[in-house]
Amino acid sequence: MNMDSIRLENFRGAMKAAAASLTDQPCREITLIHHNDTDGITAGAILRKSLMRAGFLVENIPIERVHPAFLPAIHTPERRLILYADLGGQVADVISRHIPEGCRVIILDHHLPAAGEFPRLRQVNPEHFGIDGDKECAAAAAACFFALALDAENEEMAALAVLGAVGDHQMAEGRCSGLNALLLEMAVRRGELRPGGDDAETPYLVPCFQGWNLREADRLITALAVNGYYRHGADLALDACLKGLDDRALAFSVELAVIQQKRFGREMARIHRTGLDRDGEIVWTDVEDRFYPLGLKAIGMFCEEIIRDGAVGGDHYVVGFQRFPGENPYLGGFSGRETKVSFRVTPGLKRSIEKGEKPDLMRLVPQAVHQVGGFAEACHRFAAASTIPEEQKMDLVRLLAYITAVRT
Ligand SMILES: [Mn+2]
Incomplete structure (x- = not known):
């Protein structure tokens, strides 16, 4: 053998x-x-x-x-x-x-x-x-x-x-x-x-x-299942895998695509109007609960859209906050106010990271997130996600701005 x-x-x-x-x-x-x-x-x-x-x-x-x-x-x-x-x-x-x-x-x-x-x-x-x-x-x-x-x-x-x-x-x-x-x-x-x-x-x-x-x-x-999670779309996805696609699932997926387009469009218009918030090399946006009922992956996708859209150029870490819904469709409500945080990097910053001039997200995110009482989820070099207590958002931004400034 x-x-x-x-x-x-x-x-x-x-x-x-x-x-x-x-x-x-x-x-x-x-x-x-x-x-x-x-x-x-x-x-x-x-x-x-x-x-x-x-x-x-x-x-x-x-x-x-x-x-x-x-x-x-x-x-x-x-x-x-x-x-x-x-x-x-x-x-x-x-x-x-x-x-x-x-x-x-x-x-x-x-x-x-x-x-x-x-x-x-x-x-x-x-x-x-x-x-x-x-x-x-x-x-x-x-x-x-x-x-x-x-x-x-x-x-x-x-x-x-x-x-x-x-x-x-x-x-x-x-x-x-x-x-x-x-x-x-x-x-x-x-x-x-x-x-x-x-x-x-x-x-x-x-x-x-x-x-x-x-x-x-x-x-x-x-x-x-991802976009439609808070409307039990995962059940339709399981059914589609086991029994085949039906019209209900197809109609729901179209409905969700429209919701995503509307939510992202409205938020992007807001950014064009008021600009992104900045602190040193950190550029951030907080959608609060305006993406509901989209799942929590939405904020990461939206950070990528901000970069594609050209709303942020140069060397920047792009940080997005999306409030954690207090109610899970399968497990019910739970206490504690928390926020999902997504991290992406602009193409310019990605090049600096590759040259070793800037810390990647694997080095930056887990320690910073821990320090504000949150936990890192998926951390890769150029994309990361975490959850932090709602009231720690600004502390996290300030901390990230401080760490990245000290490192340069
Ligand atoms: Mn897997």
């Missing part, structure tokens, strides 16, 4: 053990907590269908992120079996502190997990098996391997797993690698995906999306 097949067999073995740890329970009700992007939604759909096939009653709770305030609402004593997908690995320690006695929790994530052992829960993560979670195994692929461990019949879900990989940018020019590639082959062999012509970017078609290619299907799921 070569290294690849050893890794694969070990991963399969861990999935078998995880599946058995659910099926050997007397309880037949399970809750799936999964991300609301395309990878998370397809993972949630695959797990839902395979667990229903195995005789479980399944509850799907799509979320934008694991917010500590959600955990008491998720981990009630009544929910005895909980499966996390496409998130949770990085906050396994916090999750483990909320698990009531006698409840079983499994995390199927593919993001680099937090170090440490958490005896109260079980994790299966490709990264623990030498499989690259960024390139070789989307969350939907991990979910599909879990489904295959439950029942070989679940091969039919390989096409959805490939859609998840596309959503997570793990397919390039029609090709995948690692576990994603195995599932792509499986779906093609079964005739559930087929080559879609000359366009290398969009070579495969999914039957349940009425012949749409994977990229179009990804855009549609994003419109429904």
